[in-house]
Amino acid sequence: MDERLTIGTLARQTGVKVETIRYYERIGLLPPPARTVDGNYRSYSAAELNRLSFVRRARDLGFTLDQIRALLDLAGQHDHDCADVDAIAREHLDKVERKIADLTALRHQLRELIGSCSRGVVADCRIIDALSP
DSSP: OOOOBOHHHHHHHHTOOHHHHHHHHHTTSSOOOEEOTTTOOEEBOHHHHHHHHHHHHHHHTTOOHHHHHHHHHHHTOTTSOTHHHHHHHHHHHHHHHHHHHHHHHHHHHHHHHHHTOOSSOGGGOHHHHHHOO
16 A cells, blocks of 8 residues: 655655645646545555655646646656647746846846936935836
8 A cells, every 4th residue: 555645744855745635636736635534634556646746846837727737638648749838838938038038137127227326315316216217
């Protein structure tokens, strides 16, 4: 018989909060867990630990819940063409690259604002002027 895990143990082993595990169950990213006979506690298998670890890693990489759901679906189709997985990853990469470009532009603007500061009084502050309507 395989070793069963409590929700607390599952949370510790994956670094996912208990509340988040329950949320993932509610939205269908994790299947409803088995329940213990004594106390009706949630009981998880190694398969659920692996699935939650997959979800955690995908979230760490910034994939959306919908993208993760699609990736999990594709992961279960071993003979399916990998192009669909690649398309999801490429779409996500494009989004990340756009964010990096936006943040780079923001950094440049903030550096210019800070560089324009004469370090005088707030009434003459170029940063406050630039932020004011």
